Amino acid sequence: MLYHNRTPAEWKAVDTAHHLHPFTDYREFAAEGGSRIITDADGVWLTDTDGNRILDGMAGLWCVNVGYGREEMARAAYRQMQELPYYNAFFKTATTPSIALAEKLVDLTPEGLNHVFFANSGSEANDTIVRMVRHHWNLKGRPRKKTIIGRTYGYHGSTMASVSLCGMLPMHRQADLPLPGFTHIMPPYWYDFAAPDEARDAFGRRAARALETRILELGADSVAAFIAEPIQGAGGVIMPPDGYFAEIQRICAQYDVLLIADEVICGFGRTGHWFGSDRYGISPDFMTLAKAVTSGYQPLSAVMVGDTVAETLIEDGGEFYHGFTYSGHPVCCAVGLANIEILEREGLVDRTRTETGPYLAEALTAAFADHPIVGEVRSEGLIGAIELTADKATRTRFPDYGKTGTRCRDHCFANNLVMRAVRDTMVVSPPLTIGRDEIDVLVARAKAAVDATARDLGRL
Ligand code: PXG
Numbered sequence: 001m002l003y004h005n006r007t008p009a010e011w012k013a014v015d016t017a018h019h020l021h022p023f024t025d026y027r028e029f030a031a032e033g034g035s036r037i038i039t040d041a042d043g044v045w046l047t048d049t050d051g052n053r054i055l056d057g058m059a060g061l062w063c064v065n066v067g068y069g070r071e072e073m074a075r076a077a078y079r080q081m082q083e084l085p086y087y088n089a090f091f092k093t094a095t096t097p098s099i100a101l102a103e104k105l106v107d108l109t110p111e112g113l114n115h116v117f118f119a120n121s122g123s124e125a126n127d128t129i130v131r132m133v134r135h136h137w138n139l140k141g142r143p144r145k146k147t148i149i150g151r152t153y154g155y156h157g158s159t160m161a162s163v164s165l166c167g168m169l170p171m172h173r174q175a176d177l178p179l180p181g182f183t184h185i186m187p188p189y190w191y192d193f194a195a196p197d198e199a200r201d202a203f204g205r206r207a208a209r210a211l212e213t214r215i216l217e218l219g220a221d222s223v224a225a226f227i228a229e230p231i232q233g234a235g236g237v238i239m240p241p242d243g244y245f246a247e248i249q250r251i252c253a254q255y256d257v258l259l260i261a262d263e264v265i266c267g268f269g270r271t272g273h274w275f276g277s278d279r280y281g282i283s284p285d286f287m288t289l290a291k292a293v294t295s296g297y298q299p300l301s302a303v304m305v306g307d308t309v310a311e312t313l314i315e316d317g318g319e320f321y322h323g324f325t326y327s328g329h330p331v332c333c334a335v336g337l338a339n340i341e342i343l344e345r346e347g348l349v350d351r352t353r354t355e356t357g358p359y360l361a362e363a364l365t366a367a368f369a370d371h372p373i374v375g376e377v378r379s380e381g382l383i384g385a386i387e388l389t390a391d392k393a394t395r396t397r398f399p400d401y402g403k404t405g406t407r408c409r410d411h412c413f414a415n416n417l418v419m420r421a422v423r424d425t426m427v428v429s430p431p432l433t434i435g436r437d438e439i440d441v442l443v444a445r446a447k448a449a450v451d452a453t454a455r456d457l458g459r460l
Contacts, residue, residue, distance in 0.1 A: 004039065008049035011037050022158075036413070041068035044431050044438050046418070054416045057442050059431045062233055062265045062383075063296035066342045067433035073297045076338035080331045089118070089328040098328030101336050105289065105302055108340070110277055113287055113304040115314075118328040122264040122290035123157025125301035126227075129260055129286050130161045131322050133225045136258070136309050139316045147218055149211065149226045149257075151187045153235030156227060156262055156288075165227050167235070183218070185210040187232055188240040191376055191387050191395060204241025212251045225258035225285075230276025233265035233429070236422040237385035239378055245280040258285040258309065264301075265383070268292035269343055269432050272353025272381030279380065285309055295339045300332035348432040357381040359436055360428075363443040371447075373404075373454045382434065386426040386450065397424055398457070407456060411449035419446060426450070 006014070012034035020026065021035070029035075037049045044067060046054040059065060066073070080097060087095050102116040117132075119125045130148065137145040150156065152167035163171050164178035167187070172178055186193055188207040190200050198206075215223050228248065232238035252259040261284035266276030270292065273279040277287065285308060290301035305313070313320060326332070343349060361379045368374040368386055375389030388405060390398045398404045405421030412419040412426075420427045426449075430442060454460035 008037065011049060043067045043069060044434050052416055054418060055430075055438065055442055055445065057412075057417055057419045057428045057430050057446070059292075059429055060296050061291070062270070062429045063291035065268050065270070065292040065432045066295040066339055066346075066348065067431040070295075070297070070338075070342065072342065073295070073335055073338050076334045077298065077331050080334035084330055087330060088325065090323060095328065095330040095333070097330045097333035097337060101302075101333040102328075104337060104340055105293075105304065108274055109287055109289075109304050110275065110283060112283060112306050114307060115305040115310040117303040117305060118333070119301045119303065119324055120299045120326050120329070120332075121157070121301050122262075122288060123159040123162040124324060125264075125288045125290055125303045126156045126162040126165055126262065127159050128303050128322060129225075129227075129288065130165070132286070132303070132305065132309060132313065132320075133258055133260075135317060135320065136312050137224050139312045142221070144222050145224045145256075146181050147223050148182055149214055149223065150182065150184045151228060151232070152184050153187045153189065153232055153238060154184070154227065154229060154262075155232070155234035156229075156264075183214065185214050187235065187238050188244045189232075189236070189238045190241060192397075196394065200241040201243055204244040205247055207241075208244050208247035208251065211248060212255075215251065215255045215257060220255040220257070223255065223257050225260055226252055227260040227262055229262045229264070230266045230280050230282060231271065231380060231383060233383070233427075234422065236425040237378070237383055237427045237429075239380060240280065245282050249282065260284060260286040260288065262288040264288055264290045265429070268295075268340075269349035269352050270381055270383050270429065272349065272357045274349055293339070294332060294336045297339065298329075298332040298335040299326075300329065300336055343432075346433075352381045352432050356432070356434060356436070356439065360384060360439050360443075363439055367443050367447045368450070371450060371454070372459050373457065374450065379428075382430055382432055384428045386428075386446070388424040388426065388450070388453070404453060404457070408449050408453040411452040412445065415445045415448055417442065417445035417449065419449070 016030045016034040038046050040047050046056050105116050106114050150165045150167050154167040156162045156165035164182040167184040190203050194203040261277045261282050263275050267289050271279045285306040287304035294300045364377040368377045375387040375392045375395050377386050390396045402423045405424040409421035
């Protein structure tokens with residue numbers, strides 16, 4: 001065992017003393033006694049320093065699609081490290097794993113995405129897209145076409161430009177963001193944004209037309225691109241009503257606005273299709289890939305660049321002054337190839353669409369359809385959400401929106417289930433390898449946590 005030379009209490013003390021965690025309230029964290037420290041994992045199960053076996057209903061952070069403990073992934077990394085641990089893709093050099101992965105990604109992604117730029121994280125990939133979008137319109141002789149439109153509750157990363165793409169107010173407030181040239185429209189979030197009697201498809205059309213309205217307000221000659229996750233993950237597993245993306249696609253084409261599909265969560269089988277764009281019939285100009293491109297075994301991201309933009313960059317762009325030391329890192333790319341081989345060989349994407357996804361949907365409906373504090377359950381493949389609500393008929397939230405979700409999340413943790421709370425929406429996104437028995441355990445534990453929450457509120 002690695003790094004097991006301290007007691008759990010010692011690890012926690014050192015962690016709180018020195019380690020600043022992402023997205024953490026440091027004072028509250030230290031007061032609560034520090035982290036749950038994960039030591040190893042297998043399949044969908046995590047083990048912590050106290051010896052608990054925890055069901056990982058979130059696949060790490062929406063990324064470990066092939067599950068934990070895959071020896072062939074470790075072997076791919078080991079072999080590549082022995083043969084060539086590092087070389088770069090700058091200055092007219094390359095490595096074979098990065099070339100092979102580029103070819104594979106072109107093959108898997110929708111028509112018209114024939115070029116790949118590698119980075120290390122979703123944030124960097126989205127920053128890269130912002131750079132490419134600006135460069136593209138400059139090259140086209142339309143330097144005023146610069147504004148990028150995102151959506152409320154959209155999540156696209158944590159760097160200055162990618163946070164600006166996000167529609168997350170608390171993130172913006174802490175750093176005087178968004179940067180100039182970024183703006184946001186409403187999300188297609190029927191549960192919270194639709195009028196009381198508004199049907200889903202009518203609401204979906206209205207949400208899409210918010211894009212057209214904003215483009216017309218700003219002037220089409222100043223709007224460069226629109227970015228959207230097919231399903232908004234970190235924003236609360238927000239699923240677009242049918243017809244939403246067809247309308248978005250029409251608007252982008254009509255006003256010459258580039259369409260960016262951020263597939264960081266939806267990609268590599270999460271929805272039961274290889275990409276969310278396949279599920280919703282989106283033909284994007286850019287696609288952002290990260291997370292499950294390696295199932296999180298190595299940090300790697302990729303920007304898929306559509307033919308229109310690629311042609312400008314290649315034919316007219318001159319040198320593109322952009323890149324990272326580890327763009328196309330050979331070890332990460334070798335692991336990415338091994339990951340895709342597993343997804344293909346085990347048919348995990350089809351299995352998610354035809355077997356485990358429908359099974360999860362049925363289990364969630366059976367457990368929660370009549371629950372006194374659940375207003376809606378929804379899922380697509382192996383990504384799902386449970387809306388906690390004070391009044392099912394009117395979709396009214398509990399007071400202190402967000403507090404009930406946190407309470408429920410804590411009950412999940414106490415019950416050895418990892419689930420995320422996004423405000424008062426409980427979300428789930430397990431490894432695609434999850435079996436029916438494990439889905440039963442996941443839903444039973446989620447039900448116990450929601451019941452406990454309802455009891456705390458005097459509603460059960
Ligand atoms: N796009 C999307 C759609 C994402 O979900 C990023 C970009 C940024 O990727 P990097 O690799 O830079 O983190 C993400 C990341 C959460 C959570 O708690 C979600 C993400 C990251 C961390 C936490 O839901 N998504």
